Structures are given as structure tokens and as C-alpha cells.
Amino acid sequence: MEIVVFGAGSIGSLLGGLLACVPDHDVTLVGREAHVDAVRQEGLRITGREAFTVRPDATTDGTGLAADLALVTVKAFDTESAARELRTGDFRAVCSLQNGMGNEDVLAGALDCPVLGGTTSYGAVREAPGEVTWNGAGDLVVGPWEPRDCDGVAGEVAEAFRAAEIDAERVDADGIRKRLWEKLAVNAAINPTTALARAENGALAAPPAADLVAPIAREVAATAQAVGVDLGEAETIEAVEAVVDATAENESSMCHDVRRGRRTEIDVINGYVVERAREAGIDVPTNRTLWTLIRAWEAGRGHGESSDDGDGDGDGDDDGDSDGA
Structure with a gap:
């Protein structure tokens, strides 16, 4: 091929x-x-x-x-x-x-x-x-x-x-949409929290950071259900916890971007959840807070709506993220 x-x-x-x-x-x-x-x-x-x-x-x-x-x-x-x-x-x-x-x-x-x-x-x-x-x-x-x-x-x-x-x-087609929403929950939980804390993924395995996992995952699952994707709360929480455990020593892509002062992908992760939830009339306060905090950090460094890392040749994830994608 x-x-x-x-x-x-x-x-x-x-x-x-x-x-x-x-x-x-x-x-x-x-x-x-x-x-x-x-x-x-x-x-x-x-x-x-x-x-x-x-x-x-x-x-x-x-x-x-x-x-x-x-x-x-x-x-x-x-x-x-x-x-x-x-x-x-x-x-x-x-x-x-x-x-x-x-x-x-x-x-x-x-x-x-x-x-x-x-x-x-x-x-x-x-x-x-x-x-x-x-x-x-x-x-x-x-x-x-x-x-x-x-x-x-x-x-x-x-x-x-x-x-x-x-x-x-x-x-x-239904299966890939469910998998992508599940991955979205993983990234929504791991990426902004580790970026804000400047911590490895394993920080979410124990309090106080672990207390954020369930609320984030529940909000993503509820939003997925509202747009017609069959994603349960319990399975979503379990998926996040499994990735946290498997990648405990890893640094998420967003954490790496923040350490380097680079623009993040927050808008297509927690920001996507916030926008879809708004359209569905659902309240997602934890995701909204994380999205707002990372956006505030970006604004303070002059990161706007266009990429500051070049054009379409992009680096992909030149850092290795929480679940490798």
C-alpha cells in the first residue's frame, strides 16, 4: 500500500x-x-x-x-x-x-x-x-x-x-464514534490537569487530582449521550483510570506544550465538550473550568486562533501524549 x-x-x-x-x-x-x-x-x-x-x-x-x-x-x-x-x-x-x-x-x-x-x-x-x-x-x-x-x-x-x-x-461507524468520544474523555481528564499541575499522568491516580477524574468523565459521557453516542459513565471513568495507570510515568502532550510555552489542543478537547454540551443544554462545569484556565494561559502568551508552530506540515504530537495519539 x-x-x-x-x-x-x-x-x-x-x-x-x-x-x-x-x-x-x-x-x-x-x-x-x-x-x-x-x-x-x-x-x-x-x-x-x-x-x-x-x-x-x-x-x-x-x-x-x-x-x-x-x-x-x-x-x-x-x-x-x-x-x-x-x-x-x-x-x-x-x-x-x-x-x-x-x-x-x-x-x-x-x-x-x-x-x-x-x-x-x-x-x-x-x-x-x-x-x-x-x-x-x-x-x-x-x-x-x-x-x-x-x-x-x-x-x-x-x-x-x-x-x-x-x-x-x-x-x-458507530463504533469509531464511541471510541473517539472515549478517547476524548481520557484526554479531557489527563491533558489539562497535568498541564496545569506540571505533573506526570500518574498524579491523577491519587487525591487530590484523582477527585477530578470522575466529574470530567461523567460530563463527557453525558455530552456524548446527548449527541447520540452510547457511552456510559462507568465505562468512561474506567477507561480514564486505565490510561492513567498504564501511562503513570508519561507526560501528557498538553503538559509538554505548556512547559515549552506552545499553543495547546485544548479547544478540540475540553473546548469541544463545552461547545457540544452548550448546544445540548448540558452543564459541564469541570470541563469549562479547565478549558478556561488553559485558554487564559494561552492568551497570556499571545497564542491566538492560528497555529504558531508553522503550517500544514505540523509536528503531529512531537511529544508523546497521554495515550499515544
């Missing part, structure tokens, strides 16, 4: 590197100049759980590309830019593996091909140009977003990941 990874940050580089190990896959990374130059000259070096070097194609220009699949792994605030560049190319399908919600709708509104939603619990940190540390393996789930009946292509994408020994599952 011909695969373009649009956003060669941490998770994009890791998945692109693993896919490039398959002889039948032809992988191209789209990323920033320093990273692309290093990959072209020395290859992409994977360290951590396994150590190897692969040599995928790499480019800084995301326009005019053609492939069976484009994996979008840029930061959420770069999705519109990514969509504009992808629109100049030719793809059989595009799959978002990004944080937050709303990315799939942006891509579907701009592109004339099936759009898939995806989530993964793989974790990575891009340590230096041309190098990414693989610090966590888990699973990957893909499913149809638009149109809702493109199960066949979603199955082919899952099989392409499985060929790279990535534990991938194909779910239906």
Missing part, C-alpha cells in the same frame, strides 16, 4: 517507521525541514521498545501527492491547513489519527474521498531530527467517518497496519 503520513511528529514518525518495515508498503513522511533532511540523509531511527532504522521517503511539501492512504497526524489546529494541501493530491482514503474531536469533519468537508476516524494507544517521543523513541505499544482502531458505509476501505487500512505487526481493529 502507498501511504503518506501527513505530520511526521512523534506518533506520525513512529507509525510511519513501523509501516515502512513492510516490503509491500511505500511510505512518505511529510514533516518539517530539519526532520525531513535527517530522514533523507540518515534514515528514520526508532529507539525504545525496539531499535532499528528505516528509510521512508520524506518531504516538506504536502501538495500534489498521491497514495492509497493519507494518515493525518498534525496538531488539531493545523487540520484545516493539512486539508488544503491534501486536497491538491489524489488519495483513495484519508484517516485522522489526531487528538480531540472535529478533525474528521474538517477533512471530510474538504476532501473528495472517504475519511476514516482512528485512535491509537501507541506512544512516542520525537527526541531529535530523524529520531523517535517508541515508549509504548497498544492498539489502533479505525472506522468509517464519511461516508459511514466505507467499511471495506477501513478494513484494508486496518490490514495494512496489521501487516506491520500493529494491533489494528476495524470497527463500524
Whole structure:
């Protein structure tokens, strides 16, 4: 399969590197100049759980590309830019593996091909140009977003990941929406709290931070239910607690962004919950408070509505987030 990874940050580089190990896959990374130059000259070096070097194609220009699949792994605030560049190319399908919600709708509104939603619990940190540390393996789930009946292509994408020994599952349109809302609950609980506390994810396993997990998760579950997604409170709380336990020593992407003074993805995480809850007439005070605090921090540093990290080549998550996506 011909695969373009649009956003060669941490998770994009890791998945692109693993896919490039398959002889039948032809992988191209789209990323920033320093990273692309290093990959072209020395290859992409994977360290951590396994150590190897692969040599995928790499480019800084995301326009005019053609492939069976484009994996979008840029930061959420770069999705519109990514969509504009992808629109100049030719793809059989595009799959978002990004944080937050709303990315799939942006891509579907701009592109004339099936759009898939995806989530993964793989974790990575891009340590230096041309190098990414693989610090966590888990699973990957893909499913149809638009149109809702493109199960066949979603199955082919899952099989392409499985060929790279990535534990991938194909779910239906309802299934991927539920998985993404569950992931949203995980990120809504972990990312802003650890960013504000400057703490590792494990801080949410014990009081006082642990006291925030249930209220955040309940609010996300209630909002999901209001928009027609069957997500229960108990299972949502359990999902958050499981990720906190599994990633206790990790630093979330938002915490990493705040430490570096960079714009966060708060608007597509807690901000998305707040907006959908407002539309449904639901009160989500804990999510609203976290969203407001992070937005206040961003405003104090001059982070506006557009990305201050460049254009559509975006770094993806060049830091490794709470659940690896």
C-alpha cells in the first residue's frame, strides 16, 4: 500500500517507521525541514521498545501527492491547513489519527474521498531530527467517518497496519464514534490537569487530582449521550483510570506544550465538550473550568486562533501524549 503520513511528529514518525518495515508498503513522511533532511540523509531511527532504522521517503511539501492512504497526524489546529494541501493530491482514503474531536469533519468537508476516524494507544517521543523513541505499544482502531458505509476501505487500512505487526481493529461507524468520544474523555481528564499541575499522568491516580477524574468523565459521557453516542459513565471513568495507570510515568502532550510555552489542543478537547454540551443544554462545569484556565494561559502568551508552530506540515504530537495519539 502507498501511504503518506501527513505530520511526521512523534506518533506520525513512529507509525510511519513501523509501516515502512513492510516490503509491500511505500511510505512518505511529510514533516518539517530539519526532520525531513535527517530522514533523507540518515534514515528514520526508532529507539525504545525496539531499535532499528528505516528509510521512508520524506518531504516538506504536502501538495500534489498521491497514495492509497493519507494518515493525518498534525496538531488539531493545523487540520484545516493539512486539508488544503491534501486536497491538491489524489488519495483513495484519508484517516485522522489526531487528538480531540472535529478533525474528521474538517477533512471530510474538504476532501473528495472517504475519511476514516482512528485512535491509537501507541506512544512516542520525537527526541531529535530523524529520531523517535517508541515508549509504548497498544492498539489502533479505525472506522468509517464519511461516508459511514466505507467499511471495506477501513478494513484494508486496518490490514495494512496489521501487516506491520500493529494491533489494528476495524470497527463500524458507530463504533469509531464511541471510541473517539472515549478517547476524548481520557484526554479531557489527563491533558489539562497535568498541564496545569506540571505533573506526570500518574498524579491523577491519587487525591487530590484523582477527585477530578470522575466529574470530567461523567460530563463527557453525558455530552456524548446527548449527541447520540452510547457511552456510559462507568465505562468512561474506567477507561480514564486505565490510561492513567498504564501511562503513570508519561507526560501528557498538553503538559509538554505548556512547559515549552506552545499553543495547546485544548479547544478540540475540553473546548469541544463545552461547545457540544452548550448546544445540548448540558452543564459541564469541570470541563469549562479547565478549558478556561488553559485558554487564559494561552492568551497570556499571545497564542491566538492560528497555529504558531508553522503550517500544514505540523509536528503531529512531537511529544508523546497521554495515550499515544
